[in-house]
Amino acid sequence: MEAINIIKSRFVPLPVENIDTDQIIPARFLKATTKEGFGKNLFRDWRYKGNNENQLSQFVLNDETYSGEILVAGRNFGCGSSREHAAWAIKDYGFKVVVSSAFADIFQSNALNNGLLPVTVSEVFLQKIFSLSNRSILEVNLKEQTISISETGERESFPISAYKKTCMLNGYDDVDFLLNLRKEIEKFENLN
Amino acid sequence: MGKTLFDKIWEKHVVQSVEDGPDVLYIDKHFIHEVTSPQAFAALDKKGIKVFRPQQVVATADHNVPTINQHLPISDHLSRMQVDQLIENCKKHDIQLYGLGHPYQGIVHVIGPELGITQPGMTIVCGDSHTSTHGAFGSIAFGIGTSEVEMVFASQCLLQNKPKIMRISVEGKLNKGVVSKDIILYIISKISASGATGYFIEFAGPAITSLSMEARMTICNMSIEMGARGGMIAPDETTFEYIKEREFAPKEQQWEKKIQEWKQLFSDSDAVFDKELLINASEIEPMITWGTNPGLGISISGLIPVAESIPDEGERNNIIKALHYMGLQEGKSLKGLAVQNVFIGSCTNARIEDLRLVAGVVKGRRKNANVRVLIVPGSQQVAAQVKQEGLDQIFWDAGFEIRQAGCSACLGMNEDKIPAGEYCISTSNRNFEGRQGAGARTLLASPLTAAATAITGVVTDVRELLS
Ligand code: SF4
DSSP: OOOOOEEEEOEEEEOOSSOBHHHHSOGGGOOOSSSTTGGGGTTHHHHEETTTTEEOTTSGGGOTTOOOSEEEEOSSBTBSOOOTHHHHHHHHHTOOEEEESOBOHHHHHHHHTTTOEEEEOOHHHHHHHHTSOTTOOEEEETTTTEEEETTTOOEEEOOOOHHHHHHHHHTOOHHHHHHTTHHHHHHHHHHO | OBOOHHHHHHHHTEEEEOTTSOEEEEOSEEEEOTTTSHHHHHHHHHHTOOOSOGGGEEEEOOTTOOSSOTTSOOSSHHHHHHHHHHHHHHHHTTOEEEOTTOTTOBOHHHHHHHTTOOOTTOEEEESSGGGGGGGGGSOEEEEOOHHHHHHHHHHSEEEEOOOEEEEEEEESOOOTTOOHHHHHHHHHHHHOTTTTTTEEEEEESHHHHTSOHHHHHHHHHGGGGGTOSEEEOOOOHHHHHHHTTSTTSOOHHHHHHHHHHHTTOSOOTTBOOSEEEEEEGGGOOOEEEOSSSTTOEEETTSBOOOGGGOOOHHHHHHHHHHHHHHTOOTTOBOTTOBOSEEEEOTTTSOSHHHHHHHHHHHTTOOOOTTOEEEEOOSBHHHHHHHHHTTHHHHHHHHTOEEOOSSOGGGTTOSSOOOOTTOEEEESSSOOOTTTTSTTOEEEEBOHHHHHHHHHHSBOOOHHHHHO
16 A cells, blocks of 8 residues: 655545445446556546536536545545445545545545545535635645645644554555464454 | 443454554454455455455355346356456355355345344454345444455454444334335434444334344345444344254254354343434334435425425535436425336345235236336345245236346346436435436335335325225
8 A cells, every 4th residue: 555644735626415436436337356447437427428428517527627636525425335446436536635524434444445545624624625716725644634725724633543544654554464463363263 | 331232242353452443353254246356356366365264255246247147148248257257266265156046146135144144243244335234133244345355355354443332222113004114214314324424223122123034134234324334133032033944054052052142142221322312113104215315215295305494505405416316396295206117126125025015015916007117036045935935926917027136226237227317216225326327316115115106107105005
């Protein structure tokens, strides 16, 4: 996993609540057996009309005035299916951070396991970000656990478990941790 | 202080705790399917390791399989590759696969319980959010992502933070025409699609304990739809009776020993929950959703809310967006809305009891000429039972199409899709935009309501047909 600490970037706003993983990546694109290439179908049915490549101009990913490595979305982001393809698609598209006022549990774990940082902010702070211009810059500092708006200096801290923070800062993943534990796990099995 | 059912099971499965961090949780059973496992197997291969405890893994093919002509090679190239990959991976890692053509094949959350693999007190995971279904047996069961599938393959463990626990007690008795699907749709409509995020739920109370195992599964199945990681119900005689003598149930002395263990699985009377909710069953009517998340539901005789009456701006915008997608009008009733499709299937409501409910309504009747009705049994075993009981004849006579087992139009991954703009009353669990096919408009309801609507062709209160 790629290590992550400070991300300073413009952002892409998606002020919609309850964005489910079927919107992030529809089921018909889950037939692949590798993790790559999902970015081109990120938010597929909001980005394109029907099955052809006609872009829906009002959708933010099709609006060239918006760009950046930070996706900012409404409350309860990533609800629904456990498909990790949703996190892969967001990452593959080029985002490194997703900001929302609440994340669905499974999406949050999936994001963390893929080096995509979920940043939970208050509803007030979220609305403040949505009211910014498309040229504004956000700065996310994982070590400090803060997110700030560059032009106004407003900042908020965000929660993350100490363990996950270490993993993300260093690019460690849980599998290596668990593999090192196989002896203890065997012991546990024998006792139970 | 007493312990909750959840605490009792969790504590027994903690291998160790990471300081200031999650617990290393031991997993008893791991179900896998073709869609969320290939990348996990590939990661193992890359590291050059084998599955740590293959005997605790059970596989089936369900999400991406056709529901007709399952004996023929799958015509969609990508789907065939994915299913073949599962066969190859299972062979390589010595994992039991109930694949296409096997008499035990079916939707992963239907076959686990029906084979007696799902048992009280277990920790159970699967790369699928509706793993919560298995909680109906008094187990801790939850959905995981593919990275976590890889972790369980590698170590039979997961790193997990203990969630908060909410108890939802449903008191009183259910009204006529109201089934467990209505209970859960009602609860979600009350607390919203995110109302239980961060929680694990224990369902309790007389209206829950009086339900059959299959009805309990429907409730736990949809606990994820309010944001909960999972739902569970303490095991009791109904549970033991259901498991007894199933293929993988404990046998003889082992059975007696297990029963004694399972009888200890309940929340102590002085256990403290992080949140408690009380529901009165008598308030529940047949439910139906009108919007694009499972929280946007009303009783069949109710009205779609008026957007202006919602104080919260975010929620108001949601409702306006949902109404637009669904092509529905605020303040109106859904009753009488012409529906073009009826889907009876999915891990929520495609077990034998569900199909018996449907047959009870449609027996001697014929579907409306303007609707297409698809019945997709949850497993090969359910399909065989349908035949044995002669329900298939009732369905064919009614003009319904019976298919072979799989997830089908629940997620629209195979050919079984609902055409754009059309309405589908569905016994599945998600009404998200495009869930059943791009542009499809889903109304979630119980098997009874779906059956009644199939007959009339318009959204119908089943109680009018029952009397
Ligand atoms: S039936 Fe639907 S909800 Fe259930 S496992 Fe299959 S796709 Fe998921």
